[in-house]
Amino acid sequence: MKHLLLSAAALLLARLAAPAQTIxxxxxxxxxxxxxxxxxxxxxxxxxxxxxxxxxxxxxxxxxxxxxxxxxxxxxxxxxxxxxxYTQRVRLRRAFVEPGATLRLQPAAGAAEALGLGQDASFYPNPGQAEVRLENAPLVFVGYGISAPELKYDDYAGQNVKGKVVVVTRQPARQFGDNERLYFADVRTVLETAARHGAAGVLLAAPRADAHLPDLSKGLVSALGPDGKVAVSRSYAPGSAQLVGSISAATLQRLFAGASQDTAQALSALRGGRPASQALAARLSAQYRSRYQEVDSYNVVGKIxxxxxxxxxxxxxxxxxxxxxxxxxxxxxxxxxxxxxxxxxxxxxxxxxxxxxxxxxxxxxxxxxxxxxxxxxxxxxxxxxxxxxxxxxxxxxxxxxxxxxxxxxxxxxxxxxxxxxxxxxxxxxxxxxxxxxxxxxxxxxxxxxxxxxxxxxxxxxxxxxxxxxxxxxxxxxxxxxxxxxxxxxxxxxxxxxxxxxxxxxxxxxxxxxxxxxxxxxxxxxxxxxxxxxxxxxxxxxxxxxx
Incomplete structure (x- = not known):
């Protein structure tokens, strides 16, 4: 691979010397x-x-x-x-949430409330951890879930989310250009950012009152690496984010009860390009198990x-x-x-x-x-x-x-x-x-x-x-x-x-x-x-x- 180690000067000379390409x-x-x-x-x-x-x-x-x-x-x-x-083996793991999952909200005042799974919230199966259990975990609203100091924007600034569940709105971050918005809206990016900040879970809030929660009845697929651990996934970030779920817009309002701002104020600030992150008064308890089905599939790779x-x-x-x-x-x-x-x-x-x-x-x-x-x-x-x-x-x-x-x-x-x-x-x-x-x-x-x-x-x-x-x-x-x-x-x-x-x-x-x-x-x-x-x-x- 020595040719890949050309000096910057040699590369520049090659660029200057290369003629315009033709067919x-x-x-x-x-x-x-x-x-x-x-x-x-x-x-x-x-x-x-x-x-x-x-x-x-x-x-x-x-x-x-x-x-x-x-x-x-x-x-x-x-x-x-x-x-x-000609083949490359890819071990696929399809994960499903087992029946019997529970999700409970403890508001700032009053008795704990059960959230209806499928209506108020839904769990993403965890392909890397068969059992997820959180007890009385603090909640933190982190806006779009974006941490981009290089763009002078950080929803995590000033927030300690380690061991907590972060709540992220799925409304589009319109203050960014198309490229940035595409990247930061990707669920994988949101989960990786949360894991990097030490969050124990992520709740993705529906952007509108009429938005449906995702149907995960067919499970979600990941790929296992050569070491047998999850290596590729669009819905799981290895690290500390154990719980991943979706919540309705109505559930988001329930989570904001007792917070310093209500959802209307927080979302309005976000639409205006200002972070609106804040600790929420409620706490969350969750328990669910994931089961797995695994199969081998193959990429085909040839070379000239x-x-x-x-x-x-x-x-x-x-x-x-x-x-x-x-x-x-x-x-x-x-x-x-x-x-x-x-x-x-x-x-x-x-x-x-x-x-x-x-x-x-x-x-x-x-x-x-x-x-x-x-x-x-x-x-x-x-x-x-x-x-x-x-x-x-x-x-x-x-x-x-x-x-x-x-x-x-x-x-x-x-x-x-x-x-x-x-x-x-x-x-x-x-x-x-x-x-x-x-x-x-x-x-x-x-x-x-x-x-x-x-x-x-x-x-x-x-x-x-x-x-x-x-x-x-x-x-x-x-x-x-x-x-x-x-x-x-x-x-x-x-x-x-x-x-x-x-x-x-x-x-x-x-x-x-x-x-x-x-x-x-x-x-x-x-x-x-x-x-x-x-x-x-x-x-x-x-x-x-x-």
């Missing part, structure tokens, strides 16, 4: 390898009923693993998983080795999630959630990308990984596991180009490169899009948290620049209203059995162009002697950058 004849010829019929064949197989919705840990998911492994082999992609194989002796030990990742939702309650008579667009089309795209790389002579300067991950629908579990325990040295990962639900239902004329504007990857996106005559558009829905809701985010939090390409709004008739069509399609199809190959809507030529764009971006990154860098002052780069 060379080697890449142009490789583009011809992607075929509409091949994309369709991949989706037809992966979305077939016999795969039963590709739920991790099932035979149907294993059929998908076997299929993509064979396709990578056929494309000349070498194994890059564990022990010389780079041609440059100095750069081949660094890796550009092309990722997509292989899993979907399995079998569920029937919708219009169908109970198999086939996931044709989500994400068989994304997996098909990566397989065709690998075919394009296989045609390159010579291979790109850096090596390329193809990572098909498990457990995305469970909370980005498989990608987070790979990013934390990569099958190559972690420092060698230089970029991730993720593919999730490209939504190939119309001609591809423009794209939204989610995340590219955080780093130098935008340059490769612009070059590739220009070559394919595609327009680049900004994210039309920044408040939808799309950047942190797909597998590229697992790489971002490990310091790796990453992006995810979505369709833009441009249409051939000039109306430029594709978003409206997509919204109608999603309402009918997304996360439903209707997301099927049979009877589905697909534009396979658009799928080829989408795969070609992703390939060109990855190829340009792999060819560039200069490492991708976070933009100066970028929020994610400053927080996570290597």
């Amino acid at each position: 060379d004849q080697n890449a142009e010829k490789a583009l011809e390898a992607a075929k509409p019929a091949a994309l369709e064949a991949h989706v037809r197989y992966l979305a077939d009923d016999k795969l039963r919705g590709r739920l991790p840990g099932t035979l149907g998911y294993q059929l998908a693993v076997d299929y993509v492994t064979k396709q990578l082999q056929d494309n000349g992609v070498a194994p890059a998983g564990e022990r010389g194989a 080795e780079g041609s440059d002796p100095l750069l081949r030990d660094t890796y550009v990742v092309h990722s997509a999630h292989l899993d979907h939702l399995g079998v569920g309650a029937p919708v219009e008579g169908d109970s198999i959630f086939n996931g044709a667009h989500d994400n068989a089309t994304g997996v098909a795209s990566v397989l065709e990308i690998s075919r394009m790389y296989s045609k390159l002579r010579p291979k790109p300067r850096r090596s390329v990984l193809f990572v098909l991950v498990t457990g995305e629908e469970m909370g980005l579990i498989g990608s987070a596991y790979f990013a934390r325990f990569p099958t190559v040295p972690a420092v060698a990962l230089v970029a991730d180009v993720n593919t999730d639900m490209p939504t190939i239902i119309a001609p591809l004329l423009s794209v939204v490169p989610l995340g590219a504007d955080h780093s130098s990857l935008l340059g490769q996106v612009q070059t590739a899009a220009r070559y394919l005559k595609l327009a680049i558009e900004p994210d039309p829905e920044p408040t939808q948290n799309r950047f942190i809701r797909s597998d590229q985010y697992s790489f971002v939090v490990r310091g790796v620049p990453a992006l995810h390409l979505k369709y833009g709004n441009r249409t051939a008739d000039g109306q430029n209203n594709l978003a409206e069509t997509v919204q109608k399609w999603r309402a009918r199809t997304y996360h439903k059995p209707q997301d099927n190959y049979v009877g589905g809507t697909f534009d396979w030529a658009a799928g080829v162009k989408y795969a070609q764009l992703n390939f060109l971006i990855g190829y340009l990154i792999a060819q560039n002697p200069v490492l991708p860098t976070w933009n100066k002052g970028d929020f994610f780069g400053a927080r996570f950058g290597k």
Whole structure:
């Protein structure tokens, strides 16, 4: 890995010496390898009923693993998983709250009150501690649960929460920009912040009176690390935060009884950009147990080795999630959630990308990984596991180009490169899009948290620049209203059995162009002697950058 230890001066010289990138004849010829019929064949197989919705840990998911492994082999992609194989084992633990849980509120005055589970509050199962018991724990309201002194804002300032239960509102922190708000609103960030301050529990308060508590009847999934302990979770932060739960807006008002400010005053101050943290007069007692179901699932990892002796030990990742939702309650008579667009089309795209790389002579300067991950629908579990325990040295990962639900239902004329504007990857996106005559558009829905809701985010939090390409709004008739069509399609199809190959809507030529764009971006990154860098002052780069 000595090439990664270049001095800052040498890196600067390389940057100054590197010419503007263009699409060379080697890449142009490789583009011809992607075929509409091949994309369709991949989706037809992966979305077939016999795969039963590709739920991790099932035979149907294993059929998908076997299929993509064979396709990578056929494309000349070498194994890059564990022990010389194409797979990386991910031990999944699904946790459920056992019946008999209790939650009791002791107000400042009067008798203790039982809180109704499912109506007033709900518990998150604890994947790392089977029994949770708190007796008469003090409560502290900590606003949004944000601790960011670097942004001159800290809900924990002046509050000692060690051994206490913190109460956090889920109302949006509108005083922050989109990036900061996305990061700090993530439940994982809230829990990690609370654990870092020594809190014994976290209660997430519903933002509105009509908001429903989360339905956790199907449990929550985490991944166990090589040591058998919880290593990856969206709902658990190893440390001192034992209790995690949600409470209704009405319950939040009950917790504030006897406090120096009421909820209206506190929430008004927060909306005005001022912390409103305070100790609450009530105390909380809770007791519940979690039970676990564990299964093995697998990421699939393949490699095309780079041609440059100095750069081949660094890796550009092309990722997509292989899993979907399995079998569920029937919708219009169908109970198999086939996931044709989500994400068989994304997996098909990566397989065709690998075919394009296989045609390159010579291979790109850096090596390329193809990572098909498990457990995305469970909370980005498989990608987070790979990013934390990569099958190559972690420092060698230089970029991730993720593919999730490209939504190939119309001609591809423009794209939204989610995340590219955080780093130098935008340059490769612009070059590739220009070559394919595609327009680049900004994210039309920044408040939808799309950047942190797909597998590229697992790489971002490990310091790796990453992006995810979505369709833009441009249409051939000039109306430029594709978003409206997509919204109608999603309402009918997304996360439903209707997301099927049979009877589905697909534009396979658009799928080829989408795969070609992703390939060109990855190829340009792999060819560039200069490492991708976070933009100066970028929020994610400053927080996570290597």
